[in-house]
Amino acid sequence: MSVSAPDIAAKPARGFRPDLKTIGPLVALALLILLGITLNENFLSYNNITNVLARSSFIGIIAIGATFVITSGGLDLSVGSMAAVIAGVMIMVMNWLIPSFGIGWSVILAGMAAGILIGGAAGIGNGLMITRGRIEAFIVTLGTMGIFRSLVTFLADGGTLSLNFQVADVYRPVYYDGLLGIPYPILVFALVAIGGEIVMRRTSFGRHCAAIGSNEQVARYSSINVDNVRLITYILQGILVGVAVLLYVPRLGSASSTTGVLWELEAIAAVIIGGTTLKGGYGRVWGTVVGVVILGLIGNILNLQSFISPYLNGAFQGVIIILAVLLQRGGRRD
Amino acid sequence: MVDAQETSVAPILSAHRVSKSFGEIPVLFSIDFDVRPGEVHAIIGENGAGKSTLIKILSGIEQPTSGSIAFDGQTVELPPDGKAEAMGIVLIHQELNLAEHLTVADSIFLGRELKRFGFLDTGEMRRRARAVMETLHVSVDPDARINTLSVADKQMVEIAKAISRDARVLIMDEPTAVLSVSETQTLFEQIKRLTARGVAVVFISHKLDEIMELANRVTVLRDGQLIATVGTQALTPDSIAQMMVGRELSNLYPPKHEPNVDAPVVLRVRNLDAATVKNISFDLRKGEILGFAGLIGSGRTAVAEAVVGLAQKSAGEVTLNGEPVNFTRVAQSVDAGVAYMTKDRKGKGLLLNMGLRPNLTLLTLKNHLRAGFLDTSSEDRALERAVRRFDIRARDASVAVGRLSGGNQQKLMLGKTMESDPDIIIMDEPTRGIDVGTKQQIYHIIAALAAEGKAVIVISSELQEVIGLSHRVVVMRTGRIAGVLEGAEITEEEIMRYAAGIKQSGHDERISA
Ligand SMILES: Nc1ncnc2c1ncn2[C@@H]1O[C@H](COP(=O)(O)OP(=O)(O)OP(=O)(O)O)[C@@H](O)[C@H]1O
Ligand SMILES: [Mg+2]
Numbered sequence A: 001m002s003v004s005a006p007d008i009a010a011k012p013a014r015g016f017r018p019d020l021k022t023i024g025p026l027v028a029l030a031l032l033i034l035l036g037i038t039l040n041e042n043f044l045s046y047n048n049i050t051n052v053l054a055r056s057s058f059i060g061i062i063a064i065g066a067t068f069v070i071t072s073g074g075l076d077l078s079v080g081s082m083a084a085v086i087a088g089v090m091i092m093v094m095n096w097l098i099p100s101f102g103i104g105w106s107v108i109l110a111g112m113a114a115g116i117l118i119g120g121a122a123g124i125g126n127g128l129m130i131t132r133g134r135i136e137a138f139i140v141t142l143g144t145m146g147i148f149r150s151l152v153t154f155l156a157d158g159g160t161l162s163l164n165f166q167v168a169d170v171y172r173p174v175y176y177d178g179l180l181g182i183p184y185p186i187l188v189f190a191l192v193a194i195g196g197e198i199v200m201r202r203t204s205f206g207r208h209c210a211a212i213g214s215n216e217q218v219a220r221y222s223s224i225n226v227d228n229v230r231l232i233t234y235i236l237q238g239i240l241v242g243v244a245v246l247l248y249v250p251r252l253g254s255a256s257s258t259t260g261v262l263w264e265l266e267a268i269a270a271v272i273i274g275g276t277t278l279k280g281g282y283g284r285v286w287g288t289v290v291g292v293v294i295l296g297l298i299g300n301i302l303n304l305q306s307f308i309s310p311y312l313n314g315a316f317q318g319v320i321i322i323l324a325v326l327l328q329r330g331g332r333r334d
Numbered sequence B: 001m002v003d004a005q006e007t008s009v010a011p012i013l014s015a016h017r018v019s020k021s022f023g024e025i026p027v028l029f030s031i032d033f034d035v036r037p038g039e040v041h042a043i044i045g046e047n048g049a050g051k052s053t054l055i056k057i058l059s060g061i062e063q064p065t066s067g068s069i070a071f072d073g074q075t076v077e078l079p080p081d082g083k084a085e086a087m088g089i090v091l092i093h094q095e096l097n098l099a100e101h102l103t104v105a106d107s108i109f110l111g112r113e114l115k116r117f118g119f120l121d122t123g124e125m126r127r128r129a130r131a132v133m134e135t136l137h138v139s140v141d142p143d144a145r146i147n148t149l150s151v152a153d154k155q156m157v158e159i160a161k162a163i164s165r166d167a168r169v170l171i172m173d174e175p176t177a178v179l180s181v182s183e184t185q186t187l188f189e190q191i192k193r194l195t196a197r198g199v200a201v202v203f204i205s206h207k208l209d210e211i212m213e214l215a216n217r218v219t220v221l222r223d224g225q226l227i228a229t230v231g232t233q234a235l236t237p238d239s240i241a242q243m244m245v246g247r248e249l250s251n252l253y254p255p256k257h258e259p260n261v262d263a264p265v266v267l268r269v270r271n272l273d274a275a276t277v278k279n280i281s282f283d284l285r286k287g288e289i290l291g292f293a294g295l296i297g298s299g300r301t302a303v304a305e306a307v308v309g310l311a312q313k314s315a316g317e318v319t320l321n322g323e324p325v326n327f328t329r330v331a332q333s334v335d336a337g338v339a340y341m342t343k344d345r346k347g348k349g350l351l352l353n354m355g356l357r358p359n360l361t362l363l364t365l366k367n368h369l370r371a372g373f374l375d376t377s378s379e380d381r382a383l384e385r386a387v388r389r390f391d392i393r394a395r396d397a398s399v400a401v402g403r404l405s406g407g408n409q410q411k412l413m414l415g416k417t418m419e420s421d422p423d424i425i426i427m428d429e430p431t432r433g434i435d436v437g438t439k440q441q442i443y444h445i446i447a448a449l450a451a452e453g454k455a456v457i458v459i460s461s462e463l464q465e466v467i468g469l470s471h472r473v474v475v476m477r478t479g480r481i482a483g484v485l486e487g488a489e490i491t492e493e494e495i496m497r498y499a500a501g502i503k504q505s506g507h508d509e510r511i512s513a
Helices: A005-010 A020-039 A046-071 A079-101 A105-131 A137-155 A165-171 A184-202 A204-214 A216-221 A226-252 A263-273 A285-304 A310-333 B051-058 B083-087 B104-108 B122-135 B151-163 B181-196 B208-214 B237-245 B300-308 B330-335 B345-349 B356-368 B376-390 B406-419 B436-451 B463-469 B492-500
Strands: A160-162 A254-256 B013-022 B025-035 B040-045 B066-071 B074-076 B089-092 B169-173 B200-204 B217-222 B225-231 B265-274 B277-285 B289-294 B313-320 B323-325 B338-341 B424-428 B455-459 B472-477 B480-486
Touching: A020 A285, A020 A310, A046 A079, A046 A184, A046 A204, A046 A226, A046 A263, A046 A285, A079 A105, A079 A137, A079 A160, A079 A165, A079 A226, A079 A254, A079 A263, A105 A137, A105 A165, A105 A226, A165 A226, A184 A204, A184 A226, A184 A285, A204 A216, A204 A226, A204 B356, A216 A226, A216 B345, A263 A285, A263 A310, A285 A310, B013 B051, B025 B040, B025 B051, B025 B200, B040 B051, B040 B208, B040 B237, B051 B089, B051 B169, B051 B200, B083 B089, B089 B151, B104 B122, B104 B151, B122 B151, B151 B169, B151 B181, B181 B200, B181 B208, B208 B237, B217 B237, B225 B237, B237 B436, B265 B300, B277 B300, B277 B313, B277 B455, B277 B480, B289 B300, B289 B436, B289 B463, B289 B492, B300 B330, B300 B338, B300 B424, B300 B455, B330 B338, B338 B406, B345 B406, B356 B376, B356 B406, B376 B406, B376 B436, B406 B424, B406 B436, B436 B455, B436 B463, B455 B463, B463 B492, B472 B492, B480 B492
Parallel strands: B025 B225, B040 B200, B040 B217, B089 B169, B169 B200, B289 B455, B289 B472, B338 B424, B424 B455
Antiparallel strands: A160 A254, B013 B025, B013 B066, B066 B074, B217 B225, B265 B277, B265 B313, B313 B323, B472 B480
């Protein structure tokens, strides 16, 4: 039984057939949408859908970064606090630059640049401690999670950092406006998702991430620079947190110690629901996108109906996560 | 066929008309098999013939698709997941199956820990673990963690674990694939001791001389079919090999072409020191096959890893085509045309959860880029070529590599190494777990590589293989080069003399001889 080329191209690298594991998240999404439609006729309205997606896009962009980190066998718990610090510093930088730059886009662009830089720097910090310092990712990012969180509280002096009103007015369209009726956050999310999927599937970097997550020794013996690839995943994660915050700041125009709380868990949940394996070795970006949307829709549907308290949102998300992992395992056993 | 006296003993474990399919794919066809108390029954066959699958069925890990299993004369349904151990059916897997972070003592007593007053009796477990390891003449600390052991020691721990259980049927899937000659001999002594006590042993091996020595009966499988079950005394290694492959096997080793003593030295190693090896010097010429013999743990792998940059060198120099080189990462050595194929295919060679294609191209992904993106159709072509060249048999390319038969994994790894089109190839145990037919293929591939001007280092614990292939043989002992043999000196006795330390040469004058 030799292998022939068409055979190879037709099938995914893992699993035997497009089983529950592959299409599971899509089925769950379809069921949720059906449920939404039956509960409320406004569910599929333009307003509702763009609202859900725009709000999911922050977590979504972060979760795409997390997909790479997790696929290569790592973990980043610090993304939520990192987002808060980036938001805080961005606001401070913009407020501080107003006297020299005046009110306008130049201030905002400088703020954006600062946001991305800080994200990248935070990623470098996490990545270096993990790869060069040889400390467990869980420990490092648990540590930086605490550091970032207290840093933003310190910067805000225990209160709230607010963006100058006039600058906020200029910046606001970045969250609320869009192109051809699609809000910018959704557009950026889509671009990051497409880019991420291509990188994961069609570049050596993506292949190397999966190889490292699957077996670090094999990767090393196959001439992969394990430390560098790992480091890059954390930097990518940091930069994507920065991108998410760029879109988040114009929404509220402020940052406080509660900004971004639990985002890390939502991001990780989305990644897992999407079918990426938590211990690494296999990841898919499109799955993460589906996972993010599923999590967003659960909250939305609970808000659109009146039988179940929306306070149970977290419980439903939890159930979905556990179900997703159960399905994955079913698939693997074959 | 079999002695009347032997037949009079009722089998303890037997399979009747057992068939097995994975999904749509049939793997075993109506196999009859039995093993009697006190005998060693060997199963042989080509890679993928279904040997491992058959013994998984005999130990309850897989359920037969049809047919039945009888234990002690009773038809039984064996409990899955190794629980048949409680009935006395103990299996040693082909691929090592130890928890990497446990200690040796913990592993041996895993699942049946000794307790005192409800708490673990670690002292007693350690003492008994040491005792079992001593009967196997293995000197590993019961407190050592599994992940610090060599592959051979891991295998010995597996064996210790199995024989320390009260086995009535002991099933071993290629236990000797990673063992040296002397370790194999100790294992055989233990097996003989067990059979004398009435334990039934099922034994899989690709090494036909072992089969001739140990087994009472031999069952031959080919492509999932039962070819024959025969008493060993009626067999010769040749006739077994012929039954296995279904054709006559002549010339296991290709004819050696004359080594060209004037050929340029492509790899020169001088006074190399690394973690476990000291003062290593040797030359490798273009078109030459240089064997590395020695006991397991004598440092052959360490030399190779230090040369290609997988391990750190503490002193010495390496010259490649006259240029001094200092590889610190594998990528550099691969780029320079030096490839190393590991002997630990499960731990270091292959990504077991992935398909064939990503495994084949992992080392050489940059050859499959188009405008910076992976070109999967180019990868597919590479896979097609490798499948043809190395005769890799897989159900389809998407099957996780961990599910291929051991021999096909080995062939895939060889394909992966050769993808980088190296000029110097260092192969560490290249035929581990490979059937004779495929071995012959691989030997011919190695010889062809040398004939076309590549230089090959073959590290092997199979003396026959080293002797049959090499132009010169470096014998290592406890981290040093004990001697370099060539021409008529390359004999089993001579290699063993150096390997065991009975003979020692001032090799320095002869390294480039
Ligand atoms: N879990 C599985 N799922 C699908 N196919 C399998 C599975 N296990 C084994 N196979 C297939 O069954 C066939 C027989 O495999 P098996 O491992 O029994 O061979 P083997 O005789 O032990 O070979 P080797 O000498 O290489 O170890 C192979 O083609 C293999 O790919
Ligand atoms: Mg096998």
